[in-house]
Amino acid sequence: xxxxxxxGKKPKAPRAKSVRVDRPKQVKLAGMEDNKLEDLxxxxxxxxxxxxxxxxxxxQEVSLNSELLTLMKKHSKxxxxxxxxxxxxxxxxxxxxxxxxxxxx
Numbered sequence: 001x002x003x004x005x006x007x008g009k010k011p012k013a014p015r016a017k018s019v020r021v022d023r024p025k026q027v028k029l030a031g032m033e034d035n036k037l038e039d040l041x042x043x044x045x046x047x048x049x050x051x052x053x054x055x056x057x058x059x060q061e062v063s064l065n066s067e068l069l070t071l072m073k074k075h076s077k078x079x080x081x082x083x084x085x086x087x088x089x090x091x092x093x094x095x096x097x098x099x100x101x102x103x104x105x
Contacts (some may be wrong), residue, residue, distance in 0.1 A: 068096045 072080065074087050080087040084101030 065095055068098065069094065072096060 068087065069089065071076070074086065077087075078089045078091075084103070086099040086101075088097045089095075090097055
C-alpha cells in the first residue's frame with residue numbers, strides 16, 4: 001500500500017538544497033581606475049568638510065539641550081517665555097524645544 005497525502009497524490013521526495021557559490025570579484029587592472037574628475041573631487045571634499053562641521057555642531061547642540069533641560073527641571077518649569085525666547089519641555093522625548101524670535105533691525 002502506498003502512502004498518499006490529503007490531495008490523494010503521492011508526496012514528492014524532498015529536494016536537495018542547492019549551495020550558492022559567490023564568484024570572486026574581478027581584480028582591477030593597473031591603469032584602469034576612473035579618470036580624475038576635478039569637479040567631483042572638489043565637491044566631495046567640500047561636502048565632507050560641511051558634514052564634519054555639522055557633526056561637531058550636533059554634539060554641541062545635544063550638550064546644550066541637555067543643559068537647558070537640567071536648568072528647566074531645576075527651576076520647575078515646563079515652559080518659559082521672555083523677550084522673544086520660548087522654551088518648552090517635551091516630556092516624551094526628554095528634550096526641550098527652543099524658539100528665538102528674530103529681532104527687527
